Amino acid sequence: MxxxxxxxxxxxxxAAEIPDLTGTRYRLLGRVARGGMGVVYVAEDEKxxxxxxxxxxxxxxxxxxxxxxxxxxxxxxxxxxxxxxxPVHDVGTLxxxxxxxxxxxxxxxxxxxxxxxxxxxxxxxxxxxRICDAVAFAHxxxxxxxxxxxxxxxxxxxxxxxxMDWGLAKLLNQEVRPPSGAxxxxxxxxxxxxxxxxxxxxxxxxxxxxxxxxxxxPGYMSPEQARGDVEHLDARSDxxxxxxxxxxxIASVSNxxxxxxxxxRLDKALKAxxxxxTAPNPGDRYATLPEMAQDVSxxxxxxxxxxxxxxxxxxxTRFYRRYRFFILLIGAYLLxxxxxxxxxxx
Amino acid sequence: MNExxxxxxxxxxxxxxxxxIEAVASIDAEERARALESxxxxxxxxxxxxxxLRWDRPADEAQDLTQGFFVGVLERELLEKFEPKKARLRTxxxxxxxxxxxxxxxxxxxxxxxGDIPHVALDFAAAxxxxxxxxxxxxxxxxxxSLDEFFEKEWLRSLFTLAVEDLHQLCLARGRERTFHLFExxxxxxxxxxxxxxxxxxxxxxxxxxxxxxAWARREFRRISLERxxxxxxxxxxxxxxxxxxxxxxxx
Numbered sequence: 001m002x003x004x005x006x007x008x009x010x011x012x013x014x015a016a017e018i019p020d021l022t023g024t025r026y027r028l029l030g031r032v033a034r035g036g037m038g039v040v041y042v043a044e045d046e047k048x049x050x051x052x053x054x055x056x057x058x059x060x061x062x063x064x065x066x067x068x069x070x071x072x073x074x075x076x077x078x079x080x081x082x083x084x085x086x087p088v089h090d091v092g093t094l095x096x097x098x099x100x101x102x103x104x105x106x107x108x109x110x111x112x113x114x115x116x117x118x119x120x121x122x123x124x125x126x127x128x129x130r131i132c133d134a135v136a137f138a139h140x141x142x143x144x145x146x147x148x149x150x151x152x153x154x155x156x157x158x159x160x161x162x163x164m165d166w167g168l169a170k171l172l173n174q175e176v177r178p179p180s181g182a183x184x185x186x187x188x189x190x191x192x193x194x195x196x197x198x199x200x201x202x203x204x205x206x207x208x209x210x211x212x213x214x215x216x217x218p219g220y221m222s223p224e225q226a227r228g229d230v231e232h233l234d235a236r237s238d239x240x241x242x243x244x245x246x247x248x249x250i251a252s253v254s255n256x257x258x259x260x261x262x263x264x265r266l267d268k269a270l271k272a273x274x275x276x277x278t279a280p281n282p283g284d285r286y287a288t289l290p291e292m293a294q295d296v297s298x299x300x301x302x303x304x305x306x307x308x309x310x311x312x313x314x315x316x317t318r319f320y321r322r323y324r325f326f327i328l329l330i331g332a333y334l335l336x337x338x339x340x341x342x343x344x345x346x
Numbered sequence: 347m348n349e350x351x352x353x354x355x356x357x358x359x360x361x362x363x364x365x366x367i368e369a370v371a372s373i374d375a376e377e378r379a380r381a382l383e384s385x386x387x388x389x390x391x392x393x394x395x396x397x398x399l400r401w402d403r404p405a406d407e408a409q410d411l412t413q414g415f416f417v418g419v420l421e422r423e424l425l426e427k428f429e430p431k432k433a434r435l436r437t438x439x440x441x442x443x444x445x446x447x448x449x450x451x452x453x454x455x456x457x458x459x460x461g462d463i464p465h466v467a468l469d470f471a472a473a474x475x476x477x478x479x480x481x482x483x484x485x486x487x488x489x490x491x492s493l494d495e496f497f498e499k500e501w502l503r504s505l506f507t508l509a510v511e512d513l514h515q516l517c518l519a520r521g522r523e524r525t526f527h528l529f530e531x532x533x534x535x536x537x538x539x540x541x542x543x544x545x546x547x548x549x550x551x552x553x554x555x556x557x558x559x560x561a562w563a564r565r566e567f568r569r570i571s572l573e574r575x576x577x578x579x580x581x582x583x584x585x586x587x588x589x590x591x592x593x594x595x596x597x598x
Binding site for chain 1: 472475476499502503506507510533534535536539558560561564565567568569571586589590592593
């Protein structure tokens, strides 16, 4: 038998990974990225003549566990109709047994690529609020994301903010039917990874267990999630991830866009929001996501925030920053009056 | 459509080949022999090359040790002692090879072996030639990680080689020789990829025929590889991980 060169090996791996779309309405156009469970391609829906993103499972799970999880992701997405959550179009099984689903093809950038040092703090915080809006919507519908991180946020070409990769989503109730005969899907999601085994880490940095399931991303997952404390996970676990994400957003603000005058306040108030959101004890965090979003909104509006008790000087500074225009206007007016009076009585 | 229909439906990969670990425990002698043959077919070359590199043995000694190792697999019932929960079969076998070579050194009882190993043609000359082709930085060769990586790569090469061979046989059996030639020309040749158009002209067929033939060959290659892989894993969990490593996690 002919020797397979390294190049041939790479080609074979690539060839075997390419989904066979025979019998479907889709035509493969190219590969986009790898997610926790599979690969995302761009394909053309030949019936509707539009581009779609097609997510295909890495391989057919012999026990169907991964396949069920991908289908569950599609079902979770399908029931979350929100402008900040990418809509699902179709779900099915390829002729080689791999499960796939198609969704809107979003052209844009991942948040971690999009955020440049020159982007202003206000711009970053507005993006953050839109992320909160989408995630809060999911929470209201009983869904936890569990893998919120910059790589899972997309900024579309029209400026839309989309929360992606719901493969680890946890359903707080079981309205989306789990696979027949399967154990509670959450019971298999949280398995401890093998220490030092890099095969457990996906391309996106998420930790993958031996079954190929993702349990979260170090640095963004809450302590209770890292412990595998599935039973006690609630919205506060996502709040932890969002706190880490907020910290990422404000960490690289350049001095040019963030004058030194405001830096002190940014450090104290925004850091306080991050600290409260990422408190090790869930009880010390914001109870709900809207509460956290409200604090960020209040910060943007120059109002006091719940997470930080400010000093008298800080209150004055904030008051000045908020009403700077009127204060300067009144100051200018008073100065003019003083000058007029001064020259009149001279 | 619900999860049940999707997750378990269709012609999902059927694990038709039993795991060698299960098969060696079978009471059926034929099944046991088949399992050992499969194991030997997939592992002899990586093991031979590993002994040559890791233990720096000359070709004749490495040949003897490779054969001796597979005799040892039978005699010492190494597969029966394997615990899938503790390690991958590949890692376990590599550790067994290390231990075997080390013990052989201590006992200094090298002897020519043969006869009792499974009926698999061990083409050591070809393996030696391949070893000459192996591109490996000599500076890295001493690190255990690089040897592990080397062993894994060679094992995967061996698996893919067997799968390509199976695919060839399948094509011959189904009268689809042209399909295999197309697959060979497009996916196995070392030169830069030729286009579907070029292949279509060369074989005087339409581009869509090339497309269909390649899609079929790749699907079958994938199926056969996964079947072989399933056979060579100790548990479903190991199979999932190995399959992801083999097909799912290469990033360019």
